[in-house]
Amino acid sequence: xxxxxxxxxxxxxxxxxxxxxxxxxxxxxxxxxxxxxxxxxxxxxxxxxxxxxxxxxxxxxxxxxxxxxxxxxxxxxxxxxxxxxxxxxxxxxxxxxxxxxxxxxxxxxxxxxxxxxxxxxxxxxxxxxxxxxxxxxxxxxxxxxxxxxxxxxxxxxxxxxxxxxxxxxxxxxxxxxxxxxxxxxxxxxxxxxxxxxxxxxxxxxxxxxxxxxxxxxxxxxxxxxxxxxxxxxxxxxxxxxxxxxxxxxxxxxxxxxxxxxxxxxxxxxxxxxxxxxxxxxxxxxxxxxxxxxxxxxxxxxx
Amino acid sequence: xxxxxxxxxxxxxxxxxxxxxxxxxxxxxxxxxxxxxxxxxxxxxxxxxxxxxxxxxxxxxxxxxxxxxxxxxxxxxxxxxxxxxxxxxxxxxxxxxxxxxxxxxxxxxxxxxxxxxxxxxxxxxxxxxxxxxxxxxxxxxxxxxxxxxxxxxxxxxxxxxxxxxxxxxxxxxxxxxxxxxxxxxxxxxxxxxxxxxxxxxxxxxxxxxxxxxxxxxxxxxxxxxxxxxxxxxxxxxxxxxxxxxxxxxxxxxxxxxxxxxxxxxxxxxxxxxxxxxxxxxxxxxxxxxxxxxxxxxxxxxxxxxxxxxxxxxxxxxxxxxxxxxxxxxxxxxxxxxxxxxxxxxxxxxxxxxxxxxxxxxxxxx
Numbered sequence: 170x171x172x173x174x175x176x177x178x179x180x181x182x183x184x185x186x187x188x189x190x191x192x193x194x195x196x197x198x199x200x201x202x203x204x205x206x207x208x209x210x211x212x213x214x215x216x217x218x219x220x221x222x223x224x225x226x227x228x229x230x231x232x233x234x235x236x237x238x239x240x241x242x243x244x245x246x247x248x249x250x251x252x253x254x255x256x257x258x259x260x261x262x263x264x265x266x267x268x269x270x271x272x273x274x275x276x277x278x279x280x281x282x283x284x285x286x287x288x289x290x291x292x293x294x295x296x297x298x299x300x301x302x303x304x305x306x307x308x309x310x311x312x313x314x315x316x317x318x319x320x321x322x323x324x325x326x327x328x329x330x331x332x333x334x335x336x337x338x339x340x341x342x343x344x345x346x347x348x349x350x351x352x353x354x355x356x357x358x359x360x361x362x363x364x365x366x367x368x369x370x371x372x373x374x375x376x377x378x379x380x381x382x383x384x385x386x387x388x389x390x391x392x393x394x395x396x397x398x399x400x401x402x403x404x405x406x407x408x409x410x411x412x413x414x415x416x417x418x419x420x421x422x423x424x425x426x427x428x429x430x431x432x433x434x435x436x437x438x439x440x441x442x443x444x445x446x447x448x449x450x451x452x453x454x455x456x457x458x459x460x461x462x463x464x465x466x467x468x469x470x471x
Numbered sequence: 472x473x474x475x476x477x478x479x480x481x482x483x484x485x486x487x488x489x490x491x492x493x494x495x496x497x498x499x500x501x502x503x504x505x506x507x508x509x510x511x512x513x514x515x516x517x518x519x520x521x522x523x524x525x526x527x528x529x530x531x532x533x534x535x536x537x538x539x540x541x542x543x544x545x546x547x548x549x550x551x552x553x554x555x556x557x558x559x560x561x562x563x564x565x566x567x568x569x570x571x572x573x574x575x576x577x578x579x580x581x582x583x584x585x586x587x588x589x590x591x592x593x594x595x596x597x598x599x600x601x602x603x604x605x606x607x608x609x610x611x612x613x614x615x616x617x618x619x620x621x622x623x624x625x626x627x628x629x630x631x632x633x634x635x636x637x638x639x640x641x642x643x644x645x646x647x648x649x650x651x652x653x654x655x656x657x658x659x660x661x662x663x664x665x666x667x668x669x670x671x672x673x674x675x676x677x678x679x680x681x682x683x684x685x686x687x688x689x690x691x692x693x694x695x696x697x698x699x700x701x702x703x704x705x706x707x708x709x710x711x712x713x714x715x716x717x718x719x720x721x722x723x724x725x726x727x728x729x730x731x732x733x734x735x736x737x738x739x740x741x742x743x744x745x746x747x748x749x750x751x752x753x754x755x756x757x758x759x760x761x762x763x764x765x766x767x768x769x770x771x772x773x774x775x776x777x778x779x780x781x782x783x784x785x786x787x788x789x790x791x792x793x794x795x796x797x798x799x800x801x802x803x804x805x806x807x808x809x810x811x812x813x814x815x816x817x818x819x820x821x822x823x824x825x826x827x828x829x830x831x832x833x834x835x836x
Binding site (some may be wrong): 376385392 | 518521522523542543544545549550552553554556558559561569570574579617622722796
């Protein structure tokens with residue numbers, strides 16, 4: 170009934186914004202159901218003394234006990250410290266490695282497409298598979314890494330990677346870097362390709378050497394991309410669970426227990442869901458603040 | 472400031488040769504324009520001069536120094552790019568001082584020279600801005616400023632005006648000309664626009680398919696083109712070409728016998744510029760029926776068909792559509808009213824004719 174009195178012609182200019190809302194609705198509902206609602210539930214839970222949360226039970230009385238316990242708990246501060254260490258180490262390593270590989274495969278050479286594929290590959294490997302591979306590489310008895318270190322003469326007896334706190338942290342960090350740098354690579358490569366060739370020509374005529382071209386043209390031009398990418402990598406480390414959980418389970422001696430591992434453990438091992446929700450809420454606040462700070466540092470240049 | 476010698480430079484990409492034995496001597500302080508249709512190799516030549524591309528063969532000397540194997544930064548030249556290549560993350564002042572900074576010039580010296588260049592180009596008030604806050608013309612000035620603060624041996628300019636609108640282009644053309652007068656630095660300027668070439672150059676180099684067609688000052692280029700390509704490339708609207716037969720120094724043109732140079736015999740191509748056709752009687756007079764009249768106010772372009780015996784070269788090989796549109800152009804100043812389809816008396820002086828060999832295109836004099 171096109172043009173009929175009661176037909177709803179969403180293509181009419183005066184109704185075009187309706188069409189927009191109609192098309193948005195499914196996504197909004199989905200996000201509301203799987204992100205916004207659980208978020209409010211967990212904020213609510215964090216203010217209650219709840220063991221196992223059940224939606225069919227009445228609310229418990231409001232309490233700040235979870236937060237009081239949290240901020241006075243050494244476990245919480247340890248988890249914060251581990252998370253911070255992991256973020257500093259993994260983010261900086263991912264940035265350096267990602268940028269370096271991007272610069273490498275941005276050059277023209279034979280087999281460039283294959284090289285680009287190889288650089289991006291760790292990103293395509295499913296996280297759990299990658300973790301299992303690394304668990305074997307760092308196995309104390311049969312692992313590749315001990316064999317390589319022994320053969321090269323770095324060590325004279327095998328390292329027990331998962332019982333030494335520092336070694337376990339190193340294993341977790343290495344795995345995360347391997348899994349995380351290709352993302353920086355891919356983003357940087359896209360950024361590199363959008364830098365006009367003329368900038369480099371002009372710089373060469375001006376007498377800038379390769380290092381100066383990197384310092385004064387490539388890096389500043391990439392800053393917006395690197396800024397956003399750093400935030401995304403950071404958030405990924407904040408929320409990543411499977412790598413640490415499968416490799417070390419947060420141990421030994423909580424040396425690799427990040428905030429997300431702690432949240433999981435409190436909720437599903439000790440069944441203190443109110444307390445776990447409080448950890449989750451604090452993590453969320455830290456994430457938002459950290460992302461804001463990082464984004465502000467990236468100058469908007471273009 | 473320096474003289475530049477380009478000696479038999481060749482450039483090929485695999486089997487494709489884009490420059491064939493390109494030789495050119497440029498005097499100290501000269502303004503030379505390389506001009507030609509796109510893909511003729513003019514930009515490649517400029518990049519080879521700058522050192523951004525390597526020549527396959529040949530040598531380049533700047534100020535007597537062989538720079539063929541030197542890096543761009545060691546050649547002491549400055550280049551202005553079509554898209555200006557201003558760094559978006561640096562201020563205008565930092566952009567202009569970039570080359571000096573790379574060479575380790577002290578900061579106060581950089582500031583002094585940038586200030587001086589900014590004053591010459593009238594961009595002093597823009598020094599703290601970023602390129603994105605500037606208009607096209609201002610960016611163009613800053614790009615020129617970046618070149619002049621270096622005080623180089625030569626300026627290389629790669630179509631620097633093609634991103635500006637028509638009015639600004641005319642303005643900047645004059646400014647670049649004035650800047651050259653003032654600084655006297657050897658300048659090599661690449662463009663596809665013959666008007667830029669004619670108005671700015673001391674000497675023009677016309678290039679086609681990687682080969683120099685003619686090297687001459689603008690006047691000679693216009694009055695005595697070396698071949699049909701040059702004749703057709705220079706001048707706007709372009710030269711009219713007609714066919715004729717020459718016998719014993721005489722050819723029939725518009726039904727009249729006109730003298731041709733003694734070297735011409737048999738089939739010839741005759742060139743006649745639109746501005747050399749006049750309204751009214753003259754040495755060679757004919758009647759034309761305009762099929763299109765364009766009035767530009769001060770002048771009129773009259774389009775009309777060539778006589779049967781003098782069809783333009785290639786006439787029969789064109790498509791039916793093309794042949795119908797085949798037109799000669801006369802550019803008339805101060806003619807009376809002219810209407811489409813009504814006969815009009817036109818004339819020209821046979822001394823103004825250009826005669827070309829139809830096979831090689833070379834001019835016959």
